[in-house]
Amino acid sequence: MKDASHAAHTARPAHGGHGGHGAAPPGLNATAFQATLHCLSGCAVGEVLGMVIGTALGLSNGATIALAVVLAFLFGYAFTMVPLLRTGMEWRRAAKLALAADTASIAIMEIVDNLVMLAVPGAMDAPLSSPLFWGALAFALVVAGVAAYPVNRWLIGRGLGHAVVHAHHH
Structure with missing residues (x-):
């Protein structure tokens, strides 16, 4: 019976840029964790920026969330696109x-x-100076990352999701 890391490696597209140094590609769990952190980084920048702007401007909860979501998608996509564009x-x-x-x-x-x-x-409704605001936002981002990890793992295991750009990031 094949182990999980072998199955994960064979389920993903070939890794570019590993030529000759002999390092084994990360297993499925590690790849999914890295992809989730990568995605969470861009998402968090946009989310935090949107929440800060919306709160500072006194926007309604709905408008603040809408702004945060738009910025999260923009920064999330940008964090993936910039390295690709640099190639x-x-x-x-x-x-x-x-x-x-x-x-x-x-x-x-x-x-x-x-x-x-x-x-x-x-x-x-907490002001930007409130530990409640920052604590809740940090907690929310951690929970969001935990929720996205199994989906990223499932997608990568099937050669989808972040697996489609994995070879280009190396």
């Missing part, structure tokens, strides 16, 4: 790869993140 890849192809790689993960993170923020009493 000389055409913008349109990089954008298509980013959409394929990150849409499901960002969507899950945004749904969970914003539901957690709404569920924490007073978090959406």
